[in-house]
Amino acid sequence: MAELRPDRLAAQLASEPLRPAYLIAGPEALVVLEAADAVRAAAREQGIGDREVYDIEGRDPDWDSVAAAFQAPGLFAARRVVEIRMPGGKPGKDGAEILAQFAADPPPDVVLLITAGEWSKQHGGKWSEALGRIGHQLIAWQVKPHELNGWIDARMRARGLRADRDAVQALADRVEGNLLAAAQEIDKLSLLAEGRTLDVAAMESLVSDSARYDVFRLVDAAMNGQATQVARMLHGLKGEGEAVPALLGMVAMELNRAALLARVAARGGNLQAEFKAQRIWDSKQAAYTRALKRHDVARWERFAAEIGHVDRIAKGRPQWGRDPHDAWLALERVLLAVADPRAMQLLG
Structure with a gap:
């Protein structure tokens, strides 16, 4: 082979x-x-x-x-x-x-x-x-925790970035094993670093902007059942000029991960073992646990499928007679339904 x-x-x-x-x-x-x-x-x-x-x-x-x-x-x-x-x-x-x-x-x-x-x-x-x-x-096997720093360093170098060991560790701590989050932070750093070698202080100042509505917090809000926060964050992201396709990779990954966890839970599997296998850190397991209690397997699989519909809208290929023409509205409907079962009616 x-x-x-x-x-x-x-x-x-x-x-x-x-x-x-x-x-x-x-x-x-x-x-x-x-x-x-x-x-x-x-x-x-x-x-x-x-x-x-x-x-x-x-x-x-x-x-x-x-x-x-x-x-x-x-x-x-x-x-x-x-x-x-x-x-x-x-x-x-x-x-x-x-x-x-x-x-x-x-x-x-x-x-x-x-x-x-x-x-x-x-x-x-x-x-x-x-x-x-x-x-x-x-x-694409999972990058193990002890491999993450090396992966981050290699990707930074491929983008023309240099950072000392403590700075790389600071970024690894922030993304908690999420490669997509790391990649997006590195892309941002490539625009902001201005050719300098980053130490831990520079790294933290560049990646820690608490006022910025980012896709990672958006998904966390949906998983935590914070529908109002979801709507506010989407409005902020849209106002910052973000494009829907740039958000969908992270959203699709998390919804597919939740669907996998729901299948494990439904068949009586070891959810803690699956958390470990999926590299879901302790700090996020409670949010997943709460989210899994809100919806059954069929709903999680539907959420994952709905993101495909959002992608088609964003790329100008809506499904006639079904999808709204606004990709932001379609994405909001999915994430509101994730956050609050009462919003399932928005999906039709």
Whole structure:
């Protein structure tokens, strides 16, 4: 099986034509997102302009449409990317058969990109092994607590930033293991650091702006049931000129994580063990516990799906007859429903 480490993907994509299939999965949402973006960018550079996206989620996944897409010629380009978003990481019997058939005789005009948020030894099977033989598999395993400082330092250096050990530790303490939060802080630092090497005082002054409404506090407010705070923060973010797509990665990651925890709780699993596996720090476990009591598994899965609808609106592709045309309004409806069950009526 051709398995790639995340840090080797860019070099591999630059050194060879795109392979017929890429399976990118794992709990580190940022790594999955950036790896998938790299494949899409490579496709564009190689003249592949057509892209079809299929969301495989819920109890009745539409694998028939996926199978038809494999067989149908692209409408606007000789080659196309067929992207399957499979949050749970398991295609089921029908999906596994369709993917294995694809791998046995990959259509010459299709590059298959599969992304998944969950992955373990139990998720893979003959279908993933077959895809691995014709393509690449990249698993974004969780960055362990003792690896976080090194990850932050490497990403800062890649952005032209330098920081001493205590400054890196200060940022690690702030983001509490959340790579997306770390990445967004580093992007902000790249604009503010002005070429200087950051010590701990400079780091704290640049990243600790309590007046700034940020996406991390927004998600915390929703999980803590603070509907009024959610509305106020969204208004603040919009007023600061933030764009909805910039917020969705973090929101989607947290809602998918909550859906996973809800599934564990519903089947009587060890929630504390899952908190540890998901690297949810002690300071945030109480908020998750309260949030899980407000909604059942079906609602959490719906919240995760609704963020996909928000993404389509933000990108100018609303679902006719269903979605509002304002992405901010759609996002507010989802997060208010997360915070307060009485707001579920807003989702229709």
